[in-house]
Amino acid sequence: MAVRLSPLLIPIFLAACAATPATGAGAAADAGAPAPPASAAGVSMRAPDPLLDQALGGAWRSAENVARDPYRHPRETLTFFGIETGQTVVEIAPGAGWYAEILAPWLRTGYVAAVVDPQAQPEGRQRDGAARYKGNLETLFAGKPAQFSDARVVGYDPKAPVFGPAGSADAVLTFRNVHNWRMAGQAEGMFKGFFDVLKPGGVLGVVEHRAAGDVADDDRSGYVGQDQVIALATAAGFRLDEASEINANPRDTRNHPNGVWTLPPTNNHDAEDRQQYQAIGESDRMTLRFIKP
Numbered sequence: 001m002a003v004r005l006s007p008l009l010i011p012i013f014l015a016a017c018a019a020t021p022a023t024g025a026g027a028a029a030d031a032g033a034p035a036p037p038a039s040a041a042g043v044s045m046r047a048p049d050p051l052l053d054q055a056l057g058g059a060w061r062s063a064e065n066v067a068r069d070p071y072r073h074p075r076e077t078l079t080f081f082g083i084e085t086g087q088t089v090v091e092i093a094p095g096a097g098w099y100a101e102i103l104a105p106w107l108r109t110g111y112v113a114a115v116v117d118p119q120a121q122p123e124g125r126q127r128d129g130a131a132r133y134k135g136n137l138e139t140l141f142a143g144k145p146a147q148f149s150d151a152r153v154v155g156y157d158p159k160a161p162v163f164g165p166a167g168s169a170d171a172v173l174t175f176r177n178v179h180n181w182r183m184a185g186q187a188e189g190m191f192k193g194f195f196d197v198l199k200p201g202g203v204l205g206v207v208e209h210r211a212a213g214d215v216a217d218d219d220r221s222g223y224v225g226q227d228q229v230i231a232l233a234t235a236a237g238f239r240l241d242e243a244s245e246i247n248a249n250p251r252d253t254r255n256h257p258n259g260v261w262t263l264p265p266t267n268n269h270d271a272e273d274r275q276q277y278q279a280i281g282e283s284d285r286m287t288l289r290f291i292k293p
Contacts, residue, residue, distance in 0.1 A: 046079050046080065046082060047079070048075060048078075048079040049079075049083070049084045049085050049106075051085050051106050052075060052078060052079070052083070052102075052106060053075070054106075055102050055103075055105050055106035056069070056074060056075055056102060058101070058102075058105055058147070060101065060105065060144050060146075060147045061101045061102070062101070065098050065101055068098070068265065068282070071247075071249075071264075071281060071282040072098070072247065072282075073246050073247055074099065074102055076246045077205075077207065077246055077247065077287060078102070078103075080205075080242075080244050080246060080287060080289060081171060081173065081203055081205035081289055082171070082203055082289070083103075083107075083171055083173075083205075085106070085107065085110075086110065087107065087110050087170035087171060088107075088110045088112065088168060088169045088170050088171075089103060089107055089110055089111055089112065089169065089170060089171045089172075089173060090112040090113075090114050090163050090164060090169045090171070090172045090173070090197060091103060091111070091112070091113055091114065091172075091173050091174070091175075092114050092163070092172060092173065092174040092177060092190070092194070093114065093115065093116070093133075093174065093177045093180075094113045094114075094115070094137060094175075095133065095137075096136060096137075096140075097113075097136075097137055097140045098175075099173070099175055100113055100137065100140070100141075100148075100151070101140075103173075104141070104147065104148050104150070104151040105147040105148065108150040108151075109150045109152075110170075111150070111151050111152065112151075112152045112153075112154055112163070112164060112169070113137060113151060113152065113153045113154070114154050114155075114156055114163045114164075115130070115133060115134045115137060115153060115154070115155055115156070116130040116133070116134070116155065116156065116157075116158055117130070117134075117155030117156055117157055118130040118131040118134060118155070119155075120155070120156070120157035120158070120159070134153070134155070137153060138153060141153070156193070158181075158184070158186045158189070158190070159186070159189065160189065161186075161189055161190055161192075161193035162193060162196070162197070163193055163194070163196075163197040164197045165197070166196050166197065167196075167197070167198070167199050167200070168197060168199070169197045169198050169199065169202060170198075170199060170202055170203070171198070171202060171203040171204070171205060172194045172197060172198055172202070172203070172204050172205070173204075173205045174194075174204075174205070174206055174207070174208075175207045176207060176208055176209060176285070177208075178206065178208045178224050178229055178232070179208065179209060179219075179221075179222050179223065179224050179260075182217055182219075182224060182228075183217070183218060183219075183220065185217075187232050188232065188235065188236070191232050191233055191235070191236035191238070192236050194236065194238075195236045195237045195238060195292055198292045199292070200292055200293065201291065201292065201293075202291070202292045203241075203289060203290070203291060203292075204233060204238055204289075204290040204291075204292070205287075205288070205289055205290075206229060206233070206286070206287070206288045206290070207247055207285050207286070207287050207288075208224050208229055208285060208286050208288075209222050209223045209224065209260045209283045209284070209285055210223060210224070210225075210226055210248075210254075210283075210284050210285055210286040211223035211224055211225045211226075211254060212225075212254055213225050213227075214227060214228055215228070220259060221254070221256075221259035221260060222259040222260030222261060222283075223254055223259070223260055223283070226243070226286045226288070229286065229288060230288065233288070233290045237292065237293070238290035238291065238292060239290060239291050239292075239293055240288065240289075240290055241289045241290060241291045242288075242289045243286065243287065243288050243289075244287040244288075244289070245287070246287045247284075247285035247286070247287050248284055248285065249280070249281055249282060249283060249284040249285070250284065251279070251280045251281060252280055252281075252282075252283050252284035253280075254283075254284065256269075256277075257269065260283045262277060263277055263280060263281070263282055263283055264277065264278065264281060264282050265282065
């Protein structure tokens with residue numbers, strides 16, 4: 001397949017990006033960020049797409065987002081998932097667009113951001129929240145048309161999620177969302193929706209806060225057991241292809257007064273405890289690659 005090199009992706013040294021100072025109270029740059037594991041499972045077996053490095057170095061990425069690269073390991077994570085130029089990739093619930101800043105300018109028309117359709121939510125707080133998330137993402141894209149004009153935003157009903165035509169996507173990616181779907185009783189339907197939109201052989205990539213073991217369905221810590229995520233995917237028809245420790249953090253005890261949100265970047269803790277939680281850094285996370293047979 002011929003690869004169309006976008007003139008908008010201007011190479012910038014990643015080292016310079018990593019040195020960009022963090023701004024704001026939520027930035028994690030002063031937490032003594034760990035280097036990516038040298039022997040992270042799966043990464044050494046795949047070569048990164050050259051345009052991924054150009055997207056990671058893009059000047060459009062915010063300084064706050066770049067400062068979190070040492071915790072989120074986007075280069076290693078996306079390479080582990082096997083994401084490549086020319087693919088159609090659906091990102092589920094991209095939030096404020098941390099990964100969208102990388103994926104959309106890189107994949108161009110192949111990037112799809114799936115967000116909750118506000119009209120599918122009951123009036124009040126849920127509908128307002130969905131509208132706010134959708135609006136914020138659309139504002140990000142509209143503000144930088146050179147990078148994001150090709151990105152597609154699709155709405156879905158979380159009670160019966162459809163993310164696109166059946167068998168139309170090469171990959172579905174979700175970052176730190178499974179705990180929300182479990183708490184809302186929507187996880188099974190979401191994983192079925194992932195399975196339906198993927199082509200045979202397509203990849204489901206999951207990153208999630210990792211509990212020490214199984215947690216109750218109504219657990220509010222933000223952590224989920226790795227076996228529980230694997231069980232959800234398997235029940236939907238997926239096969240676990242590989243698990244990686246790319247986003248592991250052994251310093252995370254998972255025993256925090258406000259759950260995972262105690263840690264950076266949310267930092268929901270007393271001011272006098274800042275040093276303690278900055279020393280831990282961001283949460284311990286599982287990184288799982290599933291295949292649709």
